[in-house]
Amino acid sequence: MPEPLVQAERFSYAYPEGGPAASxxxxxxELEPGTFTVLAGVSGSGKSTLLRALCGLVPHFHGGVAxxxxxxxGLDVREHGPGELAAVCGTVFQEPETQVVMGGVRAELExxxxxxxEPAPAVARAVEETALSLGIGHLLERxxxxxxxxxxxxxxxxxxxxxxxxxxxxxxxxxQLDPVAGDELVxxxxxxxxxxxxxxxxxxxxxxxxxxxxxxxxxxxxGRIACDAPPREHLAWAAxxxxxxxTPGARLFSLAGLSERPASVKEARAGLRGVHLEAPxxxxxxxxxxxxxxxxDNRPEPALALxxxxxxxxxxxxxxxGLDLELRPGERVALMGRNGAGKSTLLRLxxxxxxxxxxxxxxxxxxxxxxQNPGDYLIHEHAVDDAGSRGVAAAGLEGRxxxxxxxxxxxxxxxxxxxxxxxxxxxxxxxxxxxxxRGMDRAHKxxxxxxxxxxxxxxxxxxxxxxxxxxxxxRVVLLGQGVVxxxxxxxxxxxxxxxxxxxxARVTGGAALLPEQAAALIEPARVVR
Amino acid sequence: xxxxxxxxxxPSALHAARARVGAGFCCAFALVGALYRNPLILGAAxxxxxxxxxxxxxxxxxxxxxxxxxxxxxxxxLVNALVYQQGETLLVRGxxxxxxxxxxxxxxxxEGLMNGMRIVVLIAALGGLMSAAVDPDQLLKALxxxxxxxxxxxxxxxxxxxxxARDAARMGDAARCRPHPPGRLAVVRAALAGALDRAVDVAAxxxxxxxxxxxxxxxxxxxxxxxxxxxxxxxxxxxxxxxxAAVAGVGHxxxxxxxxVAAGPAELAVASALVLLGGAPLLGRAxxxxxxxx
Numbered sequence: 001m002p003e004p005l006v007q008a009e010r011f012s013y014a015y016p017e018g019g020p021a022a023s024x025x026x027x028x029x030e031l032e033p034g035t036f037t038v039l040a041g042v043s044g045s046g047k048s049t050l051l052r053a054l055c056g057l058v059p060h061f062h063g064g065v066a067x068x069x070x071x072x073x074g075l076d077v078r079e080h081g082p083g084e085l086a087a088v089c090g091t092v093f094q095e096p097e098t099q100v101v102m103g104g105v106r107a108e109l110e111x112x113x114x115x116x117x118e119p120a121p122a123v124a125r126a127v128e129e130t131a132l133s134l135g136i137g138h139l140l141e142r143x144x145x146x147x148x149x150x151x152x153x154x155x156x157x158x159x160x161x162x163x164x165x166x167x168x169x170x171x172x173x174x175x176q177l178d179p180v181a182g183d184e185l186v187x188x189x190x191x192x193x194x195x196x197x198x199x200x201x202x203x204x205x206x207x208x209x210x211x212x213x214x215x216x217x218x219x220x221x222x223g224r225i226a227c228d229a230p231p232r233e234h235l236a237w238a239a240x241x242x243x244x245x246x247t248p249g250a251r252l253f254s255l256a257g258l259s260e261r262p263a264s265v266k267e268a269r270a271g272l273r274g275v276h277l278e279a280p281x282x283x284x285x286x287x288x289x290x291x292x293x294x295x296x297d298n299r300p301e302p303a304l305a306l307x308x309x310x311x312x313x314x315x316x317x318x319x320x321x322g323l324d325l326e327l328r329p330g331e332r333v334a335l336m337g338r339n340g341a342g343k344s345t346l347l348r349l350x351x352x353x354x355x356x357x358x359x360x361x362x363x364x365x366x367x368x369x370x371x372q373n374p375g376d377y378l379i380h381e382h383a384v385d386d387a388g389s390r391g392v393a394a395a396g397l398e399g400r401x402x403x404x405x406x407x408x409x410x411x412x413x414x415x416x417x418x419x420x421x422x423x424x425x426x427x428x429x430x431x432x433x434x435x436x437x438r439g440m441d442r443a444h445k446x447x448x449x450x451x452x453x454x455x456x457x458x459x460x461x462x463x464x465x466x467x468x469x470x471x472x473x474x475r476v477v478l479l480g481q482g483v484v485x486x487x488x489x490x491x492x493x494x495x496x497x498x499x500x501x502x503x504x505a506r507v508t509g510g511a512a513l514l515p516e517q518a519a520a521l522i523e524p525a526r527v528v529r
Numbered sequence: 530x531x532x533x534x535x536x537x538x539x540p541s542a543l544h545a546a547r548a549r550v551g552a553g554f555c556c557a558f559a560l561v562g563a564l565y566r567n568p569l570i571l572g573a574a575x576x577x578x579x580x581x582x583x584x585x586x587x588x589x590x591x592x593x594x595x596x597x598x599x600x601x602x603x604x605x606x607l608v609n610a611l612v613y614q615q616g617e618t619l620l621v622r623g624x625x626x627x628x629x630x631x632x633x634x635x636x637x638x639x640e641g642l643m644n645g646m647r648i649v650v651l652i653a654a655l656g657g658l659m660s661a662a663v664d665p666d667q668l669l670k671a672l673x674x675x676x677x678x679x680x681x682x683x684x685x686x687x688x689x690x691x692x693x694a695r696d697a698a699r700m701g702d703a704a705r706c707r708p709h710p711p712g713r714l715a716v717v718r719a720a721l722a723g724a725l726d727r728a729v730d731v732a733a734x735x736x737x738x739x740x741x742x743x744x745x746x747x748x749x750x751x752x753x754x755x756x757x758x759x760x761x762x763x764x765x766x767x768x769x770x771x772x773x774a775a776v777a778g779v780g781h782x783x784x785x786x787x788x789x790v791a792a793g794p795a796e797l798a799v800a801s802a803l804v805l806l807g808g809a810p811l812l813g814r815a816x817x818x819x820x821x822x823x
Contacts (some may be wrong), residue, residue: 424708
């Protein structure tokens with residue numbers, strides 16, 4: 001039995017007064033070398049705090065009170081600071097921009113080794129080997145401010161791993177990335193774990209991404225370990241105790257009354273094949289877009305229309321190329337496409353933050369735009385000063401009018417910022433949201449979907465989140481190369497795609513998008529059988 | 530688009546030379562701006578900088594820095610012309626105001642323009658050519674052996690300035706999205722709070738990379754490349770000529786009471802040398818060997 005790499009005995013921690021609410025209560029666990037562990041939990045459950053304790057930032061950087069024992073690589077985190085613990089563990093945080101500290105990639109990788117006083121030849125070799133192993137050799141001479149989010153996150157992992165630590169800690173590393181970059185990152189972690197034997201502990205909301213690679217899932221609820229089990233057992237527990245921590249595939253099996261809890265799409269497909277439950281490849285007629293059900297004469301005037309819109313950058317590409325798009329009042333539209341497809345540009349044009357180089361934008365009234373970082377809208381000391389008492393109430397924050405917006409959770413800030421942009425004298429004709437679900441847990445996504453569902457305005461959400469798009473939208477517009485390459489009901493656009501499809505669509509071969517829809521299709525099939 | 534360019538790796542001899550050498554080359558031109566007022570020599574230095582910039586593939590960046598420098602230089606010229614009353618050639622007879630006459634003389638105007646040219650040369654050499662063609666990480670790394678924490682702080686600052694500029698632009702967009710745009714003070718205060726948040730995040734990132742244990746980094750020995758030698762020799766030659774000629778009184782300028790600007794064979798020789806040395810290490814086949822990253 002190898003010596004545990006991490007050993008916690010009744011470890012508790014409380015942030016200093018006024019700090020974030022999440023804290024840890026009596027954490028006891030052991031992690032063996034070479035294991036892949038996923039930390040699950042809703043926002044504020046203590047995942048980040050536990051990771052920060054493992055790397056020594058808690059309590060040495062954040063202050064606060066710690067009790068019990070937590071040893072990492074034999075070092076007690078209460079006695080050894082992050083500098084000493086860095087020899088044992090590498091740490092990667094959520095925001096790629098602020099953890100890459102040097103201007104060049106090579107310099108970034110050299111820095112941790114220089115801190116340790118490594119001789120120049122050893123530094124050069126370690127940088128070279130790490131970069132090649134992590135597939136960033138071609139980035140070594142690049143400036144960090146020219147890298148994409150996915151590339152930056154890879155560089156951050158390389159900088160955390162360059163000195164060869166036994167343990168890699170990652171706090172929601174994919175939350176700021178598009179799905180492709182996020183999936184690539186998880187594959188990279190898997191490779192580090194399997195090829196290098198590095199123990200990985202990753203906190204992640206999108207469990208379906210990580211569970212296929214995981215040996216173990218530790219679920220935290222209000223700072224306590226609620227479940228510590230292999231992935232399938234975790235999913236069985238989540239189905240009963242905490243459905244928001246179940247993957248879509250597992251929810252599908254649970255709703256369909258099947259006993260298995262698949263941890264991957266492959267297992268889910270096999271599970272369905274095993275019981276001969278082939279869902280019929282049909283699309284429910286109600287899922288067709290509402291705009292197509294309306295006769296042209298009866299269609300209301302568009303809330304927002306883009307007519308032949310081009311957006312061309314000087315000395316740069318054409319981001320949008322003659323785009324035509326009409327949005328009706330009350331329509332719920334998910335705007336999808338890879339990074340650089342023109343989603344954010346389209347929203348900015350619709351709001352009027354930028355002007356098209358050709359074509360025109362027609363607005364039936366005010367357009368409310370919530371950009372990617374809700375914190376940018378919350379600039380006052382008190383929530384009520386930002387959104388007014390009506391806005392605070394609409395955001396579900398009654399009684400917290402005097403709260404500092406910076407003390408609110410991510411989901412609460414998102415809702416409050418939405419009320420800020422919609423707080424004009426007249427209700428907006430269109431509400432546009434740019435990547436609102438990044439880093440959000442499922443409960444917060446559901447709350448957001450419920451809030452926008454009651455609006456009379458046309459709602460457009462630019463998102464990479466196919467599950468959210470499938471649950472919220474009546475219409476999905478897919479952008480590629482600055483033009484619309486797909487426009488239809490979610491069941492049409494998201495069912496057959498390889499990339500733009502939900503997990504349940506991949507499991508059911510496109511017969512359904514969401515667990516509830518798939519379960520409804522599977523149930524009769526089972527009766528027939 | 531910022532007027533002070535940021536470094537991008539390019540296949541040029543100036544980029545390929547080690548950072549200390551490249552910085553020395555740019556500083557040698559800046560030295561000319563610091564030592565001389567002679568417009569012929571300053572013009573030649575500027576031509577040398579532009580030639581070096583185009584040869585290094587950063588001509589546009591150097592040109593952009595001139596857009597910052599020229600208005601500044603004109604302001605200096607204007608202030609000099611208004612403030613200094615010496616000189617015998619009257620251009621404009623001004624009225625009495627604030628207890629003094631506001632005459633403008635040719636000599637004071639030219640003196641102002643020459644001082645402005647010095648500023649242009651300094652900005653083009655340091656703010657243009659050096660910013661665009663010398664890797665700040667490598668340069669600050671060399672300084673880290675002298676003062677580790679100060680040099681690392683400077684590295685962080687160069688990295689974070691564009692990040693904070695993007696944050697500020699984002700917050701400006703968010704303010705425009707509000708139905709009732711907030712006051713500028715509130716936005717500035719929020720931007721400052723955001724900058725502090727960034728600083729805390731960066732501090733945490735540095736901590737987990739072992740910053741608290743940091744000592745003096747080990748010296749790294751690299752064989753000198755042909756570009757180190759060529760650019761370094763050019764830098765030494767420029768600095769040597771600038772200092773030597775200044776000591777010898779070449780490029781003499783007397784503005785008052787009448788203009789006396791030396792423009793003899795010695796000045797022409799210095800000017801020609803500056804232009805040639807700006808391009809020589811960066812042009813030709815030898816300057817193209819081994820400049821790209823493998």
